[in-house]
Amino acid sequence: MTNNTTPILVKDVMWTQVDIVDSKCTVQNALNNMQHKKTKMLLVDKSHEYDEYGVVLIADIASKVIAKDRALDRVNVYEIMNKPVISVRPDMDILYCARLLTNFSLSRCPVLDNGKIIGVVGLTNIVFNGLRVV
Template sequence: MTKERVSVKDVMTQHWIAVDGIKTIAEGLGEIQSERIDAFIINKRDQHDEYGLVLLSDIGKQVLAKGRAPERVNLYEIMSKPLISVQSDMDIRYCTRLFERFGLHVVPVVDDGQVVGVVTYRELVVQGLKSAIH
């Protein structure tokens, strides 16, 4: 039997950490407890600010590949901001279309102005299709 609708909340992950953008890359990496972390969510500085995002691939491209010292580069220097985000009740089919249209691989899931998770192509495809099939 096929499940009728799969939402982002059914497949999102908790593989991210929220940090202040002033932290260095080295400090941010020091906070990672799991090798499965996909992203750093950069906290808002105040209520009028927006969240930022730093992917591990951003660190690879903008720090490691360029030979920059991770203890001298702040997360805010390489973050993407403002973000494209999705809500947890969005159908994964629409989320996948959003990923395709904008060339995304990871987006935060934001409900009521708060980050509640992260969704990646991996979760959309593997978990989403598993849920849809069962």
């Protein structure tokens, strides 16, 4: 039996408000940015053309800075970020996006189009916006 419904794509459920910081900014600045924007994740910009995007999470700040009693204003984001970041394409079916995120225990990831971040997609977006009424 084939499914004739049109798939829901990442671009249909992603949000386009993207928080990107410079890798040289301090963790204190990143944390202030997170608090102001009420987010748990900041994307870290590329340093040059051939670089990759990174990501810093609240968990990274907790485990790599606070738990180690390091000063928030003396640690740079590049010291604690995860890089390269796992990303998806805007034309990916949310079924595969959900599989990718859950396989890597991620709750969200950036959406890249032609090497540029155009949005972020998360499991919450996929679940709430991806429901099909039958």
